[in-house]
Amino acid sequence: MSNLIRSELRKYFTTRMWWGMALAMFLVGALFAAFTGYFTLYGEMPVGEAMIKVSDAIPELTLVRMIYSGGIQFAYMLALVIGVLSMGQEFRHKTISNTFLAGPRRHQVIFAKVASLVVVLVVNAVAHILGALVGGGILLATAGRSLLPDVGGLGQTFALMALILVVWGLIGLGLGVLISNQVAALFVGIAFALIVEPLVGFALTFFEGWDVLAKFFPSQATTATLSLYSGVDPGLAEAMGGGGDQLTWWGGALTLLAYAAVMTLIGLVLTRRKDIA
Amino acid sequence: MTVTAAAGGPPDTREAAIVVRDLSKTFGDFVAVDHLSFEVTPGRITGFLGPNGAGKTTTLRMLLGLVRPSGGTGLIDGVTYAELPRPLETVGAALEATNFHPGRSGRDHLRVLAATHGIPDSRVDELLALVGIPAAARKRAGGYSMGMRQRLGLAAALLGDPHVLILDEPANGLDPEGIRWLRGFLRHLASEGKTILISSHLLTEVEQTVDDVVIIANGQLVRQGTIDELHGETTALVRTSNSRGLIDALRAAGLEAGDEPAQGPGAVRVVTGDLVRVGDIALGAGVPVHELRVLRTDLERLYFQLTESPENRNRNLTDGALPAGPPTGAPPPPSPGPGSDAPEGSDR
Numbered sequence: 001m002s003n004l005i006r007s008e009l010r011k012y013f014t015t016r017m018w019w020g021m022a023l024a025m026f027l028v029g030a031l032f033a034a035f036t037g038y039f040t041l042y043g044e045m046p047v048g049e050a051m052i053k054v055s056d057a058i059p060e061l062t063l064v065r066m067i068y069s070g071g072i073q074f075a076y077m078l079a080l081v082i083g084v085l086s087m088g089q090e091f092r093h094k095t096i097s098n099t100f101l102a103g104p105r106r107h108q109v110i111f112a113k114v115a116s117l118v119v120v121l122v123v124n125a126v127a128h129i130l131g132a133l134v135g136g137g138i139l140l141a142t143a144g145r146s147l148l149p150d151v152g153g154l155g156q157t158f159a160l161m162a163l164i165l166v167v168w169g170l171i172g173l174g175l176g177v178l179i180s181n182q183v184a185a186l187f188v189g190i191a192f193a194l195i196v197e198p199l200v201g202f203a204l205t206f207f208e209g210w211d212v213l214a215k216f217f218p219s220q221a222t223t224a225t226l227s228l229y230s231g232v233d234p235g236l237a238e239a240m241g242g243g244g245d246q247l248t249w250w251g252g253a254l255t256l257l258a259y260a261a262v263m264t265l266i267g268l269v270l271t272r273r274k275d276i277a
Numbered sequence: 278m279t280v281t282a283a284a285g286g287p288p289d290t291r292e293a294a295i296v297v298r299d300l301s302k303t304f305g306d307f308v309a310v311d312h313l314s315f316e317v318t319p320g321r322i323t324g325f326l327g328p329n330g331a332g333k334t335t336t337l338r339m340l341l342g343l344v345r346p347s348g349g350t351g352l353i354d355g356v357t358y359a360e361l362p363r364p365l366e367t368v369g370a371a372l373e374a375t376n377f378h379p380g381r382s383g384r385d386h387l388r389v390l391a392a393t394h395g396i397p398d399s400r401v402d403e404l405l406a407l408v409g410i411p412a413a414a415r416k417r418a419g420g421y422s423m424g425m426r427q428r429l430g431l432a433a434a435l436l437g438d439p440h441v442l443i444l445d446e447p448a449n450g451l452d453p454e455g456i457r458w459l460r461g462f463l464r465h466l467a468s469e470g471k472t473i474l475i476s477s478h479l480l481t482e483v484e485q486t487v488d489d490v491v492i493i494a495n496g497q498l499v500r501q502g503t504i505d506e507l508h509g510e511t512t513a514l515v516r517t518s519n520s521r522g523l524i525d526a527l528r529a530a531g532l533e534a535g536d537e538p539a540q541g542p543g544a545v546r547v548v549t550g551d552l553v554r555v556g557d558i559a560l561g562a563g564v565p566v567h568e569l570r571v572l573r574t575d576l577e578r579l580y581f582q583l584t585e586s587p588e589n590r591n592r593n594l595t596d597g598a599l600p601a602g603p604p605t606g607a608p609p610p611p612s613p614g615p616g617s618d619a620p621e622g623s624d625r
């Protein structure tokens with residue numbers, strides 16, 4: 001089993017794309033943190049009649065947290081891509097035959113893939129958070145703010161960001177098994193997260209009682225996990241795009257883990273039965 | 278129905294390395310492999326032959342646990358592939374020459390596989406040297422020629438030093454030099470006592486390499502035996518102006534002889550390889566001899582006759598309608614001896 005995991009890890013670290021992916025994670029972290037930093041530190045938002053300075057209306061921890069996790073939406077899309085590709089590449093280049101010849105007990109291969117993907121995603125999460133610290137840190141420093149106002153609280157945020165990336169990667173892995181054409185799998189995954197989910201969420205608001213479901217959708221649960229708007233005036237939160245009823249951070253995290261578990265299970269069952277022609 | 282029943286070969290007391298029993302696979306209503314049974318004798322090279330689309334690859338993939346059989350079993354060393362504790366150390370398989378990630382170097386491809394069995398990098402480099410691509414294997418596989426891909430595939434198959442090798446069309450896309458190299462390489466492996474099952478759609482490609490053959494068409498067994506059995510007995514062709522007199526004289530000498538109109542006027546076919554004796558008999562009978570030579574079976578022609586007889590005609594090339602009465606479930610029995618159905622044809 002540990003041999004299979006080592007083999008899976010070698011797959012990642014012997015192609016350039018994975019290094020490029022980590023670099024992309026870093027840059028996304030830096031750019032979005034800087035952008036969010038600029039917006040929250042210097043921007044103004046209309047609340048009711050008045051224009052208020054965003055940085056005055058948000059508690060310090062929430063503000064810094066918002067800045068450092070500014071790129072999380074883009075980052076978890078990348079994590080989804082990593083997950084899809086870690087399976088899709090095997091089908092695309094037909095290396096899956098060799099993989100199953102070396103590991104004919106396929107459930108072991110899937111477990112090894114899950115384990116190695118977690119490692120790779122943690123590496124990517126570290127790259128992303130480092131990027132965010134650099135990009136967000138520069139903006140905070142120039143505004144004369146503390147970089148780490150609450151180390152414990154931010155530590156929790158970083159851990160949850162890593163968890164979010166891992167979970168979205170595992171969702172991608174399941175998707176990659178479910179749809180063996182990696183282009184189709186990527187399209188479905190990204191289209192669902194960016195288009196279908198918001199649309200369905202919006203549609204649900206028209207049905208009494210059903211709208212509570214929306215907060216369990218993966219993107220909504222992700223936002224909830226980070227408690228991005230805690231302590232923020234509801235009106236302002238809504239103006240910033242984060243309004244509505246949200247799960248608690250642990251409720252969001254558990255919801256995401258449930259998605260990952262279901263997708264992995266689907267992947268496991270399908271892989272065991274699949275003909276590799 | 279075992280290949281072990283070979284005339285000439287020593288009787289093998291070991292169990293067959295590969296046993297395929299009643300193996301079937303259907304995709305929807307398409308029967309890819311149809312109650313196929315054969316065995317592969319340890320320590321010999323067996324050619325697994327059939328036209329494109331005959332079901333060779335599907336059979337091999339079922340044997341290797343990649344495709345789930347609809348019925349029957351394929352066993353290696355008495356167990357299914359998935360039951361082998363360390364599969365790469367028992368069976369080495371080279372399936373398609375395109376099985377590489379184009380962005381990963383050949384060496385890294387092998388290292389990925391090696392890791393699954395804890396095989397050290399030194400073994401990877403040893404094999405790359407053995408197949409002759411030690412330097413090229415450090416480049417990314419996307420730029421490899423077909424020959425290099427085949428060599429890399431062979432190196433991958435040999436990683437765990439298995440005693441059974443299953444190679445799917447290893448000669449595909451090789452240039453003549455590559456085929457010559459492959460032949461020598463397989464002979465070398467066979468001399469180490471390895472059991473080799475090698476598929477091909479071209480008999481001539483493997484004719485000089487294999488000891489035994491299993492021929493399938495439309496997913497069914499057509500013939501199996503040693504390559505010598507397929508060749509049949511050696512026969513001689515004599516051309517004369519008095520074929521009647523010659524045939525009588527040859528038969529009087531206890532030889533099997535008859536007209537061979539396919540070889541042109543005055544051609545007589547004698548079942549023997551002893552040309553001197555045939556010449557002496559003709560001289561004794563006072564019959565003029567215009568031509569006298571050994572007539573070898575044209576295996577390629579035999580192969581086509583076997584695989585393209587009406588019930589075995591390639592279903593992929595017909596308009597979808599299967600021939601009316603293929604004997605499903607009952608493959609034609611292999612005729613071990615130099616059967617009368619083994620047509621002797623053109624010379625070579």
